[in-house]
Amino acid sequence: MFSKTCEYGIKAVLYIAQQSLRQTRSKMSDIVQQIGSPEAFTGKVLGSLSRHGIVDSYTGPHGGFEISHDKLHDITISDIVRAIEGDLFFEGCVLGLGECNGEHPCPMHQSVEPIRSEMNEILQHTTVYEMAMGLKNKDSLLIR
Secondary structure (H helix, E strand, O other): OOOHHHHHHHHHHHHHHHHHHOOOOEOHHHHHHHHOOOHHHHHHHHHHHHHOOOOEEEOOOOOEEEOOHHHHHHOEHHHHHHHHHOOHHHHOOOOOOOOOOOOOOOOOHHHHHHHHHHHHHHHHHOEHHHHHHHHHOOOOOOOO
C-alpha cells in the first residue's frame, strides 16, 4: 500500500522511537539491520525525515538518530508519510492521472475516495508513541 520509501521511513522512525524510549540513539548500521533496508537508501530517507523535523540527527562519536520524548506523542504516521511522499499519497489519483477530483474524477475516484479518507483519518490519529509502545510491549512486530 505504501511505497517502499514510505515503508522504510515508517519502519526507521518506529525503530528510532523504540530506542528513544530507552534513551538510546540509533546508529545507521543498527537501523539498517533492524528494518532490513539498504543503507544508502535509508540514509536518504532519514535525511528527509530529519529536514522535516521528524527525527533528530547527531554527528560524532555519540551521534545517531533519536526522537525527543515530547515529539513522540506529537508525530503521527501521517506526518511521516507527508514528509516522504508529500501530499501525493493523500491526494494523488490512484490511476496516476494529472487531474482527478470530485468534479473531474477518474474511473476509480468514487470507489477509492471513501477508503482514502478513512486511511487519512487513521494515519492522522496514530502517533509514533502508540506504535512504539506496541513494539515495546510486543503487541506488534517491526520485522518478521
